[in-house]
Amino acid sequence: MSTNPKARAWVQVRAQALRDNYVRVRHQVAPGTGLLPMVKANAYGLGVEAVVRALEPLEPWGFGVAGVSEGVRLRELGVEGRIVVCSPAPYEDVAAAVEHRLQLSISSLRALQQLGATARSAGTTAEYHIDIDTGIGRSGFDWRQASEWLSHSVAGVEDACCVGFYTHLHSADENETTVREQWVRFSELAAQIVSLRGSEGPALAVHVLNSAGVFRAPEMARSVVRPGIFLYGGGVGPGQPRPTPVVSVHARVALVRSVPVGTTLGYGTTYTSQRDERWATLSIGYGDGLPRALSNRGSAILHGTTVPIIGRISMDVTVVDITDVDGACEGDIATLVGSEGTAERTLDDVAAEAGTISYEVLTGLTGRLPRVWMDESV
Numbered sequence: 001m002s003t004n005p006k007a008r009a010w011v012q013v014r015a016q017a018l019r020d021n022y023v024r025v026r027h028q029v030a031p032g033t034g035l036l037p038m039v040k041a042n043a044y045g046l047g048v049e050a051v052v053r054a055l056e057p058l059e060p061w062g063f064g065v066a067g068v069s070e071g072v073r074l075r076e077l078g079v080e081g082r083i084v085v086c087s088p089a090p091y092e093d094v095a096a097a098v099e100h101r102l103q104l105s106i107s108s109l110r111a112l113q114q115l116g117a118t119a120r121s122a123g124t125t126a127e128y129h130i131d132i133d134t135g136i137g138r139s140g141f142d143w144r145q146a147s148e149w150l151s152h153s154v155a156g157v158e159d160a161c162c163v164g165f166y167t168h169l170h171s172a173d174e175n176e177t178t179v180r181e182q183w184v185r186f187s188e189l190a191a192q193i194v195s196l197r198g199s200e201g202p203a204l205a206v207h208v209l210n211s212a213g214v215f216r217a218p219e220m221a222r223s224v225v226r227p228g229i230f231l232y233g234g235g236v237g238p239g240q241p242r243p244t245p246v247v248s249v250h251a252r253v254a255l256v257r258s259v260p261v262g263t264t265l266g267y268g269t270t271y272t273s274q275r276d277e278r279w280a281t282l283s284i285g286y287g288d289g290l291p292r293a294l295s296n297r298g299s300a301i302l303h304g305t306t307v308p309i310i311g312r313i314s315m316d317v318t319v320v321d322i323t324d325v326d327g328a329c330e331g332d333i334a335t336l337v338g339s340e341g342t343a344e345r346t347l348d349d350v351a352a353e354a355g356t357i358s359y360e361v362l363t364g365l366t367g368r369l370p371r372v373w374m375d376e377s378v
């Protein structure tokens with residue numbers, strides 16, 4: 001474990017593990033399949049600049065974001081290649097998308113008209129992907145109403161040109177049945193799009209699979225896949241391959257106290273010592289993104305031993321019971337996510353204990369925690 005003496009708590013990120021997970025995704029799909037790593041939400045909280053720098057040598061097909069401002073940020077970081085915005089963009093953001101050559105996702109003919117008009121006034125041609133809703137419902141053209149949108153969206157409008165189409169799976173981490181159902185809906189439309197388009201012009205990019213999809217149904221990869229969570233060390237469902245851990249979360253022991261039986265702890269005094277105990281106050285709280293739901297149920301690792309979180313997590317500190325840990329003292333480093341020796345608390349363990357998902361744990365880690373990048377390859 002690296003130490004960061006200046007920080008009270010921090011997130012450690014392993015660049016090589018991120019790349020290993022990327023390569024595992026690549027090996028899962030047919031050679032030549034493009035990868036569009038999703039780097040939205042500050043690369044799932046890891047830090048978009050460092051993630052992009054770590055992945056660029058692997059020559060991804062492009063980078064995927066959710067918002068136009070995230071795409072603009074990538075351009076500011078010097079990303080020259082393809083950037084696909086994979087959520088519907090509010091009209092106010094379309095001009096910036098055009099200016100920065102972002103490929104927007106189009107979910108309505110109205111948005112397509114707006115994109116064409118914006119590109120025309122900027123004196124350029126915009127590129128876009130057709131987002132097809134095959135059951136997720138939150139965005140995309142409705143698969144049941146293809147007669148209303150399919151030919152128009154493929155033909156494009158003056159100054160806006162279709163370069164790809166895709167759908168998004170809603171439950172690939174849970175079951176195969178819905179994946180197949182979405183696949184059938186998508187494939188029927190894909191065949192129509194390909195035949196409408198004919199053999200003229202460059203082939204359209206076609207993409208379906210997120211991380212869980214890549215492992216559950218790699219044969220559905222088409223020309224591009226859009227992995228996210230697996231790259232960052234989050235699992236993709238029970239029984240599926242586990243990613244190499246990328247992120248660990250650490251905090252200093254700020255205070256060690258011996259307390260007599262009957263001592264109350266924390267807001268609401270939800271914990272009272274049952275014996276003479278030793279408590280360690282860790283310099284991390286929900287203000288750093290440690291889920292408050294872990295109060296009285298999560299744990300940490302200290303000196304290679306798993307110790308329970310007791311009482312309510314506060315904004316800045318969390319208390320663990322270290323009665324059974326020999327030699328723990330102030331200044332020691334506790335691990336909230338990660339491993340020490342044989343003790344391990346995976347991102348998914350922590351998420352499950354907090355009643356949430358790894359995505360929320362990662363993106364919830366606040367800016368208060370420095371991201372300390374390790375690059376074991378150099």
Ligand SMILES: Cc1ncc(COP(=O)(O)O)c(C=O)c1O
Pocket residue numbers: 038086168209210211212226227228229230
């Ligand atoms: C459209 C789209 N594609 C791909 C992904 C990546 O998904 P995952 O992180 O599950 O791999 C996301 C993330 O939610 C998404 O919204």
